[in-house]
Amino acid sequence: MARFFLEQEYLRSESVRITGEDAHHISRVLRLKIGDEIECAPGTGEIHVVRLTRVEGDLVEGIIVDSYLSSEESPIITRLYQGLAKGDKMDFTIQKAVELGISEIVPYTSRYTVVKLNQAQQKRRLQRWERIAREAAKQSKRARLPIVQPLVEFSGLLERLEIHRAAGELILIPYEHEKQVRLQDIECSQPKAVSVLIGPEGGFHPTEVAEVVERGAHVITLGPRILRTETAGLVALSLVGYRWGDLA
Amino acid sequence: MARFFLEQEYLRSESVRITGEDAHHISRVLRLKIGDEIECAPGTGEIHVVRLTRVEGDLVEGIIVDSYLSSEESPIITRLYQGLAKGDKMDFTIQKAVELGISEIVPYTSRYTVVKLNQAQQKRRLQRWERIAREAAKQSKRARLPIVQPLVEFSGLLERLEIHRAAGELILIPYEHEKQVRLQDIECSQPKAVSVLIGPEGGFHPTEVAEVVERGAHVITLGPRILRTETAGLVALSLVGYRWGDLA
Structure with missing residues (x-):
């Protein structure tokens, strides 16, 4: 599943709104569709699994369907x-x-x-x-x-x-x-x-x-x-x- | 000191004869002179310190003034x-x-x-x-x-x-x-x-x-x-x- 780093302000309580380059990448390069899932990382160590609800050229929206603490970060x-x-x-x-x-x-x-x-x-x-x-x-x-x-x-x-x-x-x-x-x-x-x-x-x-x-x-x-x-x-x-x- | 890998046949008992690219590198690029020293490695782990006695475009000769076993190779x-x-x-x-x-x-x-x-x-x-x-x-x-x-x-x-x-x-x-x-x-x-x-x-x-x-x-x-x-x-x-x- 593709992972994206999001500014905290794009994350609301249960939904995500992505614009700019990342939106372009999701819609045009990866060609993901409504219903597909991505991982969003606010950079804090937490990972949100997001199901896409809207995919347009420069605007992608989704809802958070799962969240977990990543184990991919070093302990030091x-x-x-x-x-x-x-x-x-x-x-x-x-x-x-x-x-x-x-x-x-x-x-x-x-x-x-x-x-x-x-x-x-x-x-x-x-x-x-x-x-x-x-x-x-x-x-x-x-x-x-x-x-x-x-x-x-x-x-x-x-x-x-x-x-x-x-x-x-x-x-x-x-x-x-x-x-x-x-x-x-x-x-x-x-x-x-x-x-x-x-x-x-x-x-x-x-x-x-x-x-x-x-x-x-x-x-x-x-x-x-x-x-x-x-x-x-x-x-x-x-x-x-x-x-x-x-x-x- | 610059190091060169030599085919075994270029090494005689006490002298070294270098031709081709390495000779070019020594004479034209590094611009070494008679009396300068280089290191020659026959690839066996031994290193010979060679004092140059002849430096021409594509022909370099020298005498071995010191030889030692290298400590730069891994034990495994x-x-x-x-x-x-x-x-x-x-x-x-x-x-x-x-x-x-x-x-x-x-x-x-x-x-x-x-x-x-x-x-x-x-x-x-x-x-x-x-x-x-x-x-x-x-x-x-x-x-x-x-x-x-x-x-x-x-x-x-x-x-x-x-x-x-x-x-x-x-x-x-x-x-x-x-x-x-x-x-x-x-x-x-x-x-x-x-x-x-x-x-x-x-x-x-x-x-x-x-x-x-x-x-x-x-x-x-x-x-x-x-x-x-x-x-x-x-x-x-x-x-x-x-x-x-x-x-x-």
């Missing part, structure tokens, strides 16, 4: 801080992170960031990333819509880490010069949230690693081979999901 | 059986699997395979995949060159699984309809080899899963969210590397 909050990367690598990283159950993605710039984006480019890029996150969330049957934050500078990242540390959250930074400490060496039985910091293509400057460690981050290795930036995030999130989440 | 053999997927998904899967330390990649067709390739296309595609594997192995500093096998049919895959089972190897098949058994439920302290079977975009037919299970495969879940075919392989290999390999 995960955040990916991803150094801004070139070309379609960010698109890829966002799509895969959403499939893996990410809660929040925060792109950032740092000393070795190669890509430069002006304000207008940043805005367009964010819209693109949000669209990719939404599509991936639909396809992978997420119940919550992950948040993609606007691009922050490294100083802004450090401020966020302060907040995470104060909240007792776990912060991990895979670093190619770390050869000893592995994820399984981190002593933490069940964190409520895990933030993973992945460097840009140029990697981290040692000072940046030190600044992050000062905010309580744990430096780890992801093995002896050199991973590309878009691979590193995905591997780290897989391992976090295996150890503490719902991946295995 | 891993094989990825990947259902033939559309467009650049195969390229992506091969690149990432090599970064993760894969030993062998076997593309296969099955009942729900969407892509059809004739003999000529298969040949061209294999050459492309081998090039991608080689590049990824260089970039991620692998010491062994992973093997990409020619496309096999599902019956050929089953024959290979028989051999793996006879050799006491572990076979895993992530399947979206499996909800219970996770990787951590598989009882196996240290397998010498792990094969991971990933379905094509269309997924596995239940009969195919049964046939694979008859050959000793363990059906597992990779969590409650639906993963794309190119994500599933990467996640499964990450988890295998975490539990038994050198990823963490």
